[in-house]
Amino acid sequence: MYVLGIESTAHTFGVGIVDENLNILANVNSTYVPQKGKGIHPREAAIHHSENASNVIKEALSKLNVSIKDIDAIAITLGPGLGPCLRTGATIARFLSLQYEKPLVPVNHAIAHLEIARYTCNEEDPLLVYIAGGNTIITTFVEGRYRIFGETQDIPLGNAVDYFGRMIGVGYPELINVEKLAMKGEKILDLPLVVKGQDVSYSGLITSALKLIKDGYKIEDVALSFIEYAYSMLCETVERAIVYTNKESIVLTGGTSRSIILKDKMEKLAKGQNVRFKVVPAEYAGDNGAMIALTGMLAFKCKVSIDPRKSYVKPMWRIDQVDIPWR
Numbered sequence: 001m002y003v004l005g006i007e008s009t010a011h012t013f014g015v016g017i018v019d020e021n022l023n024i025l026a027n028v029n030s031t032y033v034p035q036k037g038k039g040i041h042p043r044e045a046a047i048h049h050s051e052n053a054s055n056v057i058k059e060a061l062s063k064l065n066v067s068i069k070d071i072d073a074i075a076i077t078l079g080p081g082l083g084p085c086l087r088t089g090a091t092i093a094r095f096l097s098l099q100y101e102k103p104l105v106p107v108n109h110a111i112a113h114l115e116i117a118r119y120t121c122n123e124e125d126p127l128l129v130y131i132a133g134g135n136t137i138i139t140t141f142v143e144g145r146y147r148i149f150g151e152t153q154d155i156p157l158g159n160a161v162d163y164f165g166r167m168i169g170v171g172y173p174e175l176i177n178v179e180k181l182a183m184k185g186e187k188i189l190d191l192p193l194v195v196k197g198q199d200v201s202y203s204g205l206i207t208s209a210l211k212l213i214k215d216g217y218k219i220e221d222v223a224l225s226f227i228e229y230a231y232s233m234l235c236e237t238v239e240r241a242i243v244y245t246n247k248e249s250i251v252l253t254g255g256t257s258r259s260i261i262l263k264d265k266m267e268k269l270a271k272g273q274n275v276r277f278k279v280v281p282a283e284y285a286g287d288n289g290a291m292i293a294l295t296g297m298l299a300f301k302c303k304v305s306i307d308p309r310k311s312y313v314k315p316m317w318r319i320d321q322v323d324i325p326w327r
């Protein structure tokens with residue numbers, strides 16, 4: 001039995017294929033790279049997706065040497081994400097579902113990041129820290145759903161680092177380049193550390209860091225300070241969450257889990273709390289089709305499906321709105 005999953009929430013159009021034992025048989029992804037110095041333009045990304053969809057689907061199917069007729073269900077991420085990008089993927093998935101008479105399985109993109117991390121890290125019930133350009137969520141599974149134990153109140157961590165990087169002109173990929181610059185810094189300057197209950201907020205931190213650069217402070221010191229404050233805010237809330245939930249492990253997932261400095265901080269935090277620490281493998285850290293197929297298979301086995309005519313996209317779909325029958 002095969003599930004083909006389609007990812008199209010932001011910059012990546014991806015297709016994964018997973019079998020009933022959750023073996024990942026294909027994971028083909030095509031990523032739109034914005035113009036130099038710019039963020040993702042939703043409509044341009046959507047055009048990229050529609051132009052590349054057919055080749056990505058064909059390449060994924062060719063990995064198994066099967067045709068679309070051999071697929072048992074189509075999984076589609078309906079949100080959260082950018083409207084034009086979501087609609088492009090959903091249109092393709094609805095077409096495949098209706099044309100080839102395959103069930104359509106709705107998948108929450110954020111939950112797919114959590115499930116691929118649990119599966120690849122071999123952790124049954126961790127505290128999950130999902131950090132990316134579009135999300136910053138501390139979560140674990142409680143009574144049928146993933147519950148949120150901390151999130152951003154404004155800009156997600158990945159987006160905050162990328163935006164800061166673009167403003168100071170470090171070039172793509174901003175996360176790696178901002179951290180490289182930070183490693184050359186020597187002094188930590190005063191910046192706002194905004195933790196509200198279990199939530200974090202990054203917009204004031206960005207404004208204040210950019211002001212320090214305007215005021216003539218060394219760019220390396222500002223980068224170091226920005227990174228230290230941004231990551232410390234998250235670590236503080238993660239530490240409280242692990243104590244509160246009493247989980248035995250912390251797992252990082254999402255594109256920003258590629259951060260070298262944050263991994264180091266989280267590892268120390270986990271050690272201090274005497275819990276295991278794992279990070280999703282790099283190939284499944286960013287958006288990818290495999291995670292949609294994997295989560296789609298978990299859902300499909302529990303008979304989750306949706307009428308293609310009612311499969312509306314949900315750009316603001318939260319993880320705590322989704323029932324998880326496979327756990």
Ligand code: FE2
Nearest residue numbers: 113132286287
């Ligand atoms: Fe994502």
